[in-house]
Amino acid sequence: ETGVTQSPTHLIKTRGQQVTLRCSSQSGHNTVSWYQQALGQGPQFIFQYYREEENGRGNFPPRFSGLQFPNYSSELNVNALELDDSALYLCASSLDLHGGYTFGSGTRLTVV
């Protein structure tokens, strides 16, 4: 067991809709990162949250947003879904910014 749980495991949405993906980190993990992994690609960094504040962002548009909560859970929200948003979304958490990160199994999002 990785200790990082993501839900749902699979999701199908229609173009233009909005989606919320959830991640439950291990207790005490105050840092969480989100990645997008398109088919045939490596994971691409979306953003990182540290103690409920955004602490770094990759090359993703503002319609990708996030939240981190005091109970070590977090959310990734994507508005105005596009077909190219279809991917595996991974979250990874750590005890602190510079420690090792544990990945969840991901949410497979399909936009039709």
Added chain:
Amino acid sequence: DQQVKQNSPSLSVQEGRISILNCDYTNSMFDYFLWYKKYPAEGPTFLISISSIKDKNEDGRFTVFLNKSAKHLSLHIVPSQPGDSAVYFCAARNYGGSQGNLIFGKGTKLSVKP
């Protein structure tokens, strides 16, 4: 454009032999490199890492070599086992950055045949 490159999409090796997975990078500001293994339907799991101040790190059957002048690293698995069959990702961290903000290669699918 791609800062971390894994040019071999797949590799097939016989059980008991050595597996060598390669990774090239372009950004000289990378100071830490990691290898992850990923099975289908699971998240990536950390395998081994190396700091840019070293040229080798070993952990059991896994050894990572770093050649800074060539901007090249490789992962050696000896001996290879069927359970090693997975996709292997090379990842790099910018100087002083967080391990939560990594740049990944596209991965190499390793198949170890019994």
